[in-house]
Amino acid sequence: MKLSILILLTVFCVVGTFGQDKKLAADLFEVGNFEEALEEYLLLVEEDPGSLEYNYNLAVCYLNTNIDKSLAIEPLERVTKNPKIIADAYYLLGRAYHYGYQFDKAIDAFNEFIATGKGSDLNRENVDKQIEYCENARELMKFPKSVDFENLGPQINSRYADYFPFVPRDEKFVIFNSNREDRKREPMMNGAYLPTIYISYVEDGKFSEAVEVPGIKGSEEIKQEIVGLNGDGTQAVLYFEDFNFEGDLYESGVEGKGIKKPKVLPDVINSKKYTEIAGCFTDDNQKFYFASNRPEGYGGVDIYMCQRLPNGKWSMAQNLGPTINTSEDEDFPNISPDGKYLFFSSKGHASMGGYDIFRAEWDEVKRKFTKVQNMGYPINTPEDNMNFRMSETGKYGYISAVRAEGYGDKDIYRVNFKDIEPRYTVIKGTVTNSLDKKFEDIFIQVVDAETDEIFGDYLPNDKTNRYVIILPPGNYYLYVAAYGYQEIFEEVEILDKSSFKSFIDWDFVMEPVEEE
Template identity: 35%
Template sequence: MVRYVCLLLAFVLLSSMVLPDATPDANMRRADKAYAKADFAEAAEWYQKVLEKEPENVQALYKLGISYLEMREPRKARLCLDKVNKLNPQFGQKVIVNLAEALHQNYEFEEAIKYYQQEIYGTGRADWNYVEVIRKRIEECKAGMDLLKQPSVAQVVNLGAGINSADVEFSPVLAINDSVLLFTSHKAPEGPEQIRISNKKNNNWQTSKEYLPATNTKAGHAIVTVSPNGKVLYTYSPADGLRSYDESKNSWVNPKPMPIPLNQLANESSVHITEDGQYAFFASDRPGGFGGLDLYVSQRFPDGTWSAAINLGASVNTAYDEEAPFVDFQTKTLFFSSRGHNTMGGYDIFKSEMRDGKWQPARNVGYPINSPHDDLYFTLNKGRTTAYFSSDRPDGMGALDIYQILFLAQ
């Protein structure tokens, strides 16, 4: 009997400690704490627990919707935010633009435009800069509607678990006759960056591994390209800008800064060296450009120095960012990513051909290569049969994944 009473008391005490944690208020506090730390996956779990008991809790629904947006799950975000808008139209103007973003990211462009326009009407003339941002979103949706009508020229495939993970994988680079894939990986959102390598075997990419041991690396550097002979590796870091590592000299511990004008007290975030080694195309936000990051070109002189950089002009650059140049030397075609032109959202991949000494107006390479998300770091194989790029589109394995483009026969 005494044993039974003790067990009963223990059960009561245990219940008194557990029950408060199971209340919606306790779950909401846990959710809000994770949300404040930008741990949106954990926050979503706790908001879902709140909604199991309080399915019309508008605050939980709204923050769950934002968490899904941050986790690149626009379909789920749309359901949450649409319910918030229906339950409480007075909840706040902010839900309108977030709902528009969810629709935009989910390719529901026409519906997204309606909510973006509603956001403009609600904002009025008080903040013209913000209104211009929303107007650009509307133009992106219109571009998306047009691009979806065009015939597809490619199939896009995620490279899978041998390359991608729940972390961030980006900036694929092909080397050694396209038999080697180098790329950068880091823990989201701000973990240390690590250059990784995968070898092709029987036409399949093998599980990647570290390119260099941790004891022989320069922390925080991401690969951006390799030299035509495959012996020099070029990297970028916010602290050091563009640097070069000559494999034959084992100089990785102290990589050399790229020379002026490729490093010029500005943010030079990417570079591509042409097949003949004579031209460097790079991104920079130096003064005198069109706005944000612009693309420039510099020519190498016989003595190894580089000419003054030339801005590629209005056919390529816009008031927004242009990034990650890649040049197909044989066809004189420049591929790059841009937030401007007729992007359908985020960065899209564009191309421009050199004709009669001039870069032609940039053209969007189309859907499904591009999406309403960030599509960057295009690199083409030598046979022009396939290409690779990075994207944070939904249904990937992590924040940024590496995808392969399989061009369709025309």
């Protein structure tokens, strides 16, 4: 009798807890807190693997977080095998395959969705575009760009979204937005925190610990982001969004480690009923490029330009035209340090999924940007790729991206274009000895400290004992040897970014081997 009561109590407790978990999952899902809802639906699917609702909602959670979105494939495959299939599940399965780089399967799933003749109006409207994205991605991945990605590390990135990085031409700092936990604020209903602007300065060739940017005034309940920076890093563009989700652009000076009080940009840039999203000044402060969803464009969000007038005011906004703008969205204009290229994001050109980053070239004869090109894979991915900032040399770019090696959400990366030569540091000097005698042989060897591979062997001039070594940025071991003298071992770091040095003078004095 006691055993029966114990079993009955256990069953009631499990059912009660299970019901609470289901309600908690549904409540979190309803308010868009997909990250926490995902944890609950994982437990529910474990309890009831065949549930159509739990598997479908679990997949929706995966697709709405910056966790690996391809993890939605497994629950959606279970859903699509169910006779009571939800029509939109085929569409979502196509999206999940797309994120997982399974483009043929994605296209098949999208075609299955079309064949049902059902599903939401929005998904039916977008399905052809999704198929086009898959076809574009398949082609772009045949010709990958030769690049490396350097995660800027835990001093910059967190487990939260860190995004929209901007650097001046000399890379002396990086300024960016972060949704990381903020003890001063309560999270929103969806579990996320409003973004905060952070900055990190280069010290001895490396980025320091990022700190919150002081000096930004305004309500802590209003969304504030950095969305632009001029070439020398003295003038920032900020985006402020109000409670009606309408946003305007502000300009602010950058000095020290803070930002001056922002000033709203004039009405020719900020429209009254529409949203301006991102912008940038040219280095001479004579042009301002920005993105807006005002209705006179080619559709969605377009990129516009205002010219500085002789009286110091801005001209009326000019649409950059159909070469740049499409019926879809274009956003985040960034001018290269030399003014020759416009980088921007677009859903409408040949994108491999959502927003891709594109580059347009300035034509001096036509006086406009032309030759729009996709920046290619792996800079662009099936995820949204929004913002790209190029260094002065063109060797490096800065992006935010979701990658497997990241810290949990969007991270900030430095992209190394391997086809472009880095800046080199010339080390030169003489090798002498304390006895002031002529050497029989002098030998210098440089070893890459990261790989332990020999970078180069060098022989100083026989008569002058002068040597020259040319090295790209990195860490090295340097050995100096000569017959009858004690070997010299030194570690050398060739600094990059704003700490870069073109020349280093370095003389060595060798001591004789002590006789036993």
